[in-house]
Amino acid sequence: MAETRGRRGAPEDRQRVQATPVVLPRAAEAAALHRIARRRKRKDIQRKERVDVRYSVEERSAILAKARSLNIAGAHYVGAVVMAHIHGDLALPGQRTPLDDYIDELTVLREQVAKIGNNANQIARKLNSGGHPHPGDTAALAQTERTLNAVRSAISEIVAAADRAVTKRTAQ
Template sequence: MAEELGHQGVPEGEQRANVAAAVQLPRAAETAALHRVARRRQREAVQRKERVDVRYSTAEKAAIIAKARSLNIAGAHYVGAVVMAHLHGDLALPGQRTPLDDYIDELTALRGEVAKIGHNVNQIAKKLNSGGHALPGDTALLFQTERTLAGVSTAVRHIAAAANQAASVKAAG
């Protein structure tokens, strides 16, 4: 039973799809968060004069301008705000490791450790059920072992669900 705890009989891709469907962030919240980041960039007393030249494809530029217009700000203001937000740690670049990545890794490791406990409890139950003469207290110990295994199974499912939810949030972000 403990070997099954990590996957719960559902292919991992399907688990992610099911969790992703249940955890979708509303588009309005994403837009509001981006608008907040874009508005954080304060005007300075003197005009900004330094330039950084960047090249975009036609499609990239169109996407930048469209997003800036949807936020009612200039394209340069949008790009500047996003870059400054990243520099201040508010945004991560694609492929960049984030605290959410660490959280997902910790949950995955925790799930593995708790599943090992379940395996050990299974070994105890197997020994108790192996026949022979029952000792006083074996019935109570077996009952407690079954309860512990059920608790471990529940814990592994919750940890896996939390890891999948965090991965879905990361993928959506």
Template sequence: MAEELGHRGASEQEHPGDTGVAAVPPPRAAEAAALHRVARRRRREESQRKERVDVRYSTDEKAEIMAKARSLNIAGAHYVGAVVMAHIDGDLALPGQRTALDDYIDELTALRAEVAKVGHNINQIAKKLNSGDRPHPGDTTLLAEADRTFDTVGAAVRHIAAATNQAMANKGSR
């Protein structure tokens, strides 16, 4: 039966239909291409690889690993090795690991807070200028300029917030 399934040397238990594990949904094209590229990037050694690292997986984890490897048309060990080496080389991040995108989002958040402080200061200036009984010469011009600056700062805060939201959406789609 293994020969009929196209898995030479694979035991019948390694086929998802025989393990009782539900079929893994097909990956999105971009994800599959990226994983395949990472897996294929692993160079062949002049001599056979002989060093081993033993790991333990739950039955479900192993089934997922084998299903992903089959979807990429590579051996499970090759897939695991390629993913581990990609992580070591900095091409893949572990869940929960900080990335450059995380740093970018933090920088945007800090920038937004600083620009918002400028807007707050302009608002305080306008409040002070409007609180007097009699305006001083130039107050009208200064208030008009403060109003334009306040609008510009507000637009900058909105643009920074939009960039932050876009970065967060990109992070969530990874």
């Protein structure tokens, strides 16, 4: 079951990505948006350029509701969010984020730890195959059992971390 849960929600391409430090958990989404919206400073001169954008009624209502909750104008909110995206502070839906890289790294780690477990299983199978036991077989079998228990525990923790990351990503 752990094998099927490890890639849930991760992109289908299996390219390896350099490990990047991921700071988790981040501030609450509302606090992060408020911080980004407040970061946009007023200019000494009035902004004269205008960009017209079309929204559905639902999108406009959601934008204005969020702007009101942050106590700023809708145009200020939209401008702040767009500029935050341009500066790399926000990701668009469907865009690859450091959290996606983290999920992929966890998946690769789970696969590597599972290979250790497969090797330990092969050792245990060989030692339990019958015949006359050799000196040290009992100690090797006991160590193999401890290794398998550690591998099972590690895989469970990795899968749990991946599940938390996927849940966090889908909540964003």
